[in-house]
Amino acid sequence: xxxxxxxxxxxxxxxxxxxxxxxxxxxxxxxxxxxxxxxxxxxxxxxxxxxxxxxxxxxxxxxxxxxxxxxxxxxxxxxxxxxxxxxxxxxxxxxxxxxxxxxxxxxxxxxxxxxxxxxxxxxxxxxxxxxxxxxxxxxxxxxxxxxxxxxxxxxxxxxxxxxxxxxxxxxxxxxxxxxxxxxxxxxxxxxxxxxxxxxxxxxxxxxxxxxxxxxxxxxxxxxxxxxxxxxxxxxxxxxxxxxxxxxxxxxxxxxxxxxxxxxxxxxxxxxxxxxxxxxxxxxxxxxxxxxxxxxxxxxxxxxxxxxxxxxxxxxxx
Numbered sequence: 001x002x003x004x005x006x007x008x009x010x011x012x013x014x015x016x017x018x019x020x021x022x023x024x025x026x027x028x029x030x031x032x033x034x035x036x037x038x039x040x041x042x043x044x045x046x047x048x049x050x051x052x053x054x055x056x057x058x059x060x061x062x063x064x065x066x067x068x069x070x071x072x073x074x075x076x077x078x079x080x081x082x083x084x085x086x087x088x089x090x091x092x093x094x095x096x097x098x099x100x101x102x103x104x105x106x107x108x109x110x111x112x113x114x115x116x117x118x119x120x121x122x123x124x125x126x127x128x129x130x131x132x133x134x135x136x137x138x139x140x141x142x143x144x145x146x147x148x149x150x151x152x153x154x155x156x157x158x159x160x161x162x163x164x165x166x167x168x169x170x171x172x173x174x175x176x177x178x179x180x181x182x183x184x185x186x187x188x189x190x191x192x193x194x195x196x197x198x199x200x201x202x203x204x205x206x207x208x209x210x211x212x213x214x215x216x217x218x219x220x221x222x223x224x225x226x227x228x229x230x231x232x233x234x235x236x237x238x239x240x241x242x243x244x245x246x247x248x249x250x251x252x253x254x255x256x257x258x259x260x261x262x263x264x265x266x267x268x269x270x271x272x273x274x275x276x277x278x279x280x281x282x283x284x285x286x287x288x289x290x291x292x293x294x295x296x297x298x299x300x301x302x303x304x305x306x307x308x309x310x311x312x313x314x315x316x317x
Contacts, residue, residue: 001081003088007113016117016147017087018042019110020051021125023058023164026070027079028182030122030155030162037152038120039084047117050087051080058093068215070167072190074230075280079185089114102128106141118148125151157182174219174286186282189214190230191263193274205303207243207264208274210281217261220246221289224310227265227281235280241265242303242310243281246290250299266303268311285313 010017020038024031035051042049055073059066077088091097100108105128110116119138127133133141139149154161162182170179171187179187191212223243229236243265265281267274287309293299 001077001086001088003077003090005090005092007089007091007109009113010115012115014048014115016045016047017050017114018045018047018118018120019114019116020049020085020120021127022051022053022122024051024053024076024080025057025067026164026167026183027076028155028162028164028167029157029184032079032083032184033155034120034122034152035080035083035085037150038118041118041120041148041150043084045117048087049085050089050114051085052089052091052114054093055090056092058098061093061095061098067164068168069213070164070171070216071188072212072214074278075188075190099129102133102137103141104128105133106138107145111145111147116147118150120150120152122152123154168216171216171218176218176283176285188280188282189217189263190278190280193277193279195275196264204300205266205307207266208277208279210263210265210279212263217245217263218283219286219289220261222287222306223283224285224287224313225265225281225283226314227267227279229274230278230280239267239270240310240314241267241281242287242306243283244290245283250293250296266307268307287313 018038018041020035022031022034038051039049041047057066073090080088110119119142121135121138123135125135125138127138135149135151142149156162160166167179167182170176170182176187189210189212191210193208194211196207196209221244223245224241225243226238226240228238243263245263246261248262263281265279287306293302
């Protein structure tokens with residue numbers, strides 16, 4: 001899938017776009033319904049299915065609290081490509097963009113620069129300065145400017161519309177099965193393995209220390225799960241892990257450093273180097289809360305028990 005961080009001026013010879021518009025953080029089944037609607041129109045018309053999303057999101061430019069990020073941008077684009085989208089415009093929402101009227105946005109961006117033939121949006125979609133534009137506004141502008149509008153009804157779960165807020169709550173509360181139902185797939189943490197203090201290997205349990213842009217994490221503690229390496233050529237096999245999410249209270253921080261939440265995975269049976277590799281991790285069950293031990297030896301003994309528990313649990317799933 002082709003990605004761009006700016007809005008191109010598409011020539012008259014380019015096939016019209018069917019554009020799904022939204023922030024799409026979390027890519028739950030409600031978001032997927034909007035994207036699938038765009039893909040369906042594009043296939044019927046012989047046009048190109050695309051998405052327009054905002055990163056940073058509108059709240060950042062408007063001085064409002066920004067919801068914590070649910071997923072890695074690469075995961076978002078991978079799901080979009082899997083649904084059949086061919087282009088993704090991931091642009092920052094700036095104050096200048098926020099000041100555009102609904103009419104200006106439709107005329108200069110949707111029709112002028114992107115040459116949309118149709119737009120798919122969720123119910124309750126708002127756009128333009130002061131969020132004054134509604135779906136009905138968009139329909140009226142589309143009729144005048146020459147693009148169609150499809151409004152996609154909310155997808156319900158438990159009698160309520162699916163939302164990124166519900167997904168954040170499920171992950172933060174450790175209800176990973178519920179998060180999976182909202183997504184239609186397991187929730188994954190995606191990060192790059194960075195060089196840590198290498199204390200794990202000194203006590204017999206080397207770990208992959210992950211850093212990623214996702215800000216939503218399951219509850220702190222020791223988790224059993226599975227993970228895989230990701231590269232341009234595809235995915236590796238899945239590896240079981242026992243991993244720790246949290247502040248590592250047993251390990252003293254370096255002078256001048258504040259303890260920060262970390263994601264550390266011990267891959268069961270894995271041999272080899274991981275530094276610099278991208279890993280996707282699926283957290284399945286929490287084994288225990290995080291706790292402080294009196295020594296590294298006591299920590300090592302507990303990790304050994306955690307590994308046994310992880311093997312036993314994962315063998316049943």
